[in-house]
Amino acid sequence: MSGRPPALGTTSPMGRKIAIAAATIGIIYGYDIGNVSGALLFITEEMRLSPALQGSVTTVLVAGNIVGALIAGKLATAVGRKPTMLIVVAGYAVFAAWSGLTSDILWLDVSRFFLGISIGLSLVVAPIFLAESAPAAIRGRLVVGYQVATVTGILLAYLVDWSLAGSGNWRLMLALSAVPSVLVVFLLVRLPDTARWYVLKGRHEEARATLRLVDPGADADREIAEIEAEISTQTGGRLSEMFRAPYSSATMFVLTLGFLVQITGINAITYYSPTIFKQMGFEGNATIIGLPAIVQAAALVATIGSLFIVDRFGRRPILLGGIASMMLSSLVMILVFATGSLGSGGSVWGFLAILVFTAGFNFGFGSLVWVYASESFPARLRTLGASLMLTTDLIANLIVAQFFLPLMDGLGGATTFVIFLVLAAISFAFVLRFAPETKGRTLESIRTYWENGARWPETTPTTPDRKA
Template sequence: MGSTETRKTPRLAVLVGIAAASVGVIYGYDLSNIAGAMLFIPKEFDLDTAGVQWITTMVVIGEIAGAIIGGWLANRIGRKKSVVLVAVTYAVFALMCALSVSVPMLMVARLLLGLTIGVSVVVVPVFVAESSPADIRGSLLVAYQVATVVGIIIGYLAAYALAASGGWRWMLGLAAVPAVVVALILMRMPDTARWYMLKGRTEEARRTLRMVEPAADVDAELAEISRALHEERGGALREMLRPPYLRATVFVVVLGFFIQITGINAIVYYSPKLFEAMGFHGNFALLILPALVQVAALIAVFVSLVLVDRLGRRPILLGGIAMMVLANALLIGVFVAGENFGGALTALGFIGVLLFTVGFTFGFGALVWVYAGESFPSRLRSMGSSAMLTSDLVANAIVAGFFLTMLQTLGGSGTFAVFGALALLAFVFVYKFAPETKGRQLEDIRHFWENGGQWPAVSASGAEAETTGR
């Protein structure tokens, strides 16, 4: 009987991880459904380019505010309750978007919607990381990106299905459906053992650990979590801004900024506009082709899911960024080749967008959640994720707010030259500073920062350092 329970252990851990990661469906749907809705909203409300960018960007501004408070909320009421609250309020604000009768009302609804998403992108990686055994933690964190890409695809397909009738209100309102489903799934899940210990609820922490890892030495794990919590002195923000965790804070903030400033959401938010600029026309081309791009991205993230706990984090991240650099070079060439798109040139433009999106999803898209969940010890983890995702969202707001203007003033070649240069800088940064956390216990990762950005010869758990020093 004992062996049977042991074989079932991974299923329990995976269930917790997948349930939390499914929040990514909500995030992904919101990213793409606005692209379809924006084919119709400007006509209804007589919007110019600046108005289109503002409505698109309002949700990101809300996300920044949500990311700032997300870490505090996760520590205050718990990881699970925070995510359930996000799902419920998201459903309410999605319906508010659908019922908007004016531009100000739509902007406020988008702002509040973004607030809920901002909290989710901070809390979910923490929830998943703290609910997962070390040997599959990376895979479960990548599963969040899988769910996000699935949500993006659903958003494009829903937009296409409703495009003939111009039903942009339905496009936005249907976002409430996955939110309600996710809330119902998560309500029956426990919170994390680390949060229970943070609040002094030892017996609940013990029950949670037994559910997730019944074969583990629960008392030893609780003792390690408790020791780590007691070792962390002072306020979370003060501790993040002084050695040894200042190095970790700078790393995640800069990484978060690079993830978005390299341009992925310019393609997701404005893909119909971009495809129009490359010579595509009609609802099928403008909404189904972006969905096909995301199907390829979904395949890429599954490959990343399989490899992240085998090859490690660094090879996947560097490989993905390298693909983005090549894609930018191809897109620059396409736009330089001529203004009259058609035939092979248009096809090459589509391939460039495809390669860019696949590269992002394979590397940055998958690994952002891994590094957000792994880079800090228990009490700093939600605040660290908040700092990383706030930086990520600030860059997202910059891209969402200026991409169409860049496309009009710099042209396609100039725009993707800027993104290409930023991708090269990101590659250099990751190569020099990203730690390899494959197989490390969460409580051991702090030794990397304590040792000046290098793994010590032997970690606290006895694991040998990586030969790269990272």
């Protein structure tokens, strides 16, 4: 096997359509979590919100994410990956438009809660849809590509917020994502579901046809037989199975990883970076909204970098490198706040630290969490495992969204970033000790890692299959 991964251009037309659909959903998701950072400045002014009510605009979205994540696994298994994605984009369109039409905080929170449910569904299903449709040799890049799309959406949100800062039109900021949501429906309805889901439901002819569409050179009968063999070794696919041997160790790994991804503070920056920059001494709505756009542009570059090397250098080096960058950035932020190097014109070092923190997160945690979520479980447990992982991720997100501003106000910036530094150090130690290297391995062979007590058997094949 060559050390050089196949080019993305070798994917079939159907495979590219699947990737484009998932990427579009990723962009919409990114836009919907990023646009509130700028919009909140104007919502607060118009509705005269207290700090608690300002926080509710963000936290109700995350609460909806948790609900969506909890039901996503069962829904995607029951009705299919594709129908669930159609539900997602319908929810994006309806509730994004609703949030832009409301005129009081109660209905704004209600609309954002239901938008959050749609997001929670998409966070589980879109990466699974990609992972089950991609050849093993490029699976990592395609799933990381979803994170590229998400960061692109966040960047677009900041750019839109910046362009509308003069008018303060927060309604348009929130509602614009309804347009691509409607458009992607026309692409989704023309796609098949994944071959793995068809096999799970006993629809073998549809599975065979899908495999031939997505990868015309594949031996469809051989791959269906491999999928069936894997499924036949599994019993149930129930929640209790996740916490019994041999998958209890995999479950604890992904649950802890999911929690660490968010508790280390990335969404404090995504949601509240204009507030952070204001505390650093930067002034003017255009500036404090424009600076986060530069930060997200750097994050996009970092994510694209991860995309091109994840299947060449492996998961662990990228993940550890990204966390190390977050640790260094937190240290700089501590020094910036502790030394009082803030004032008129803002802190250049603080800005650079926020930029490196965000880029490091997206290079490591942001890119690789979806890869591990999609790789760590066999077919029957995959969506349930991803749902559980995302649930812990979102609980940590809720904690950060709710308590970051009170921490900054009560304890100060230096102490707040000491907390983030400690959490990043814990994350580094956890990944160093527990994260397996899954580069180039089939989904079926990764199963043997957990069945062997979180160790690779000497006989585990590393040559990737044609479809993962």
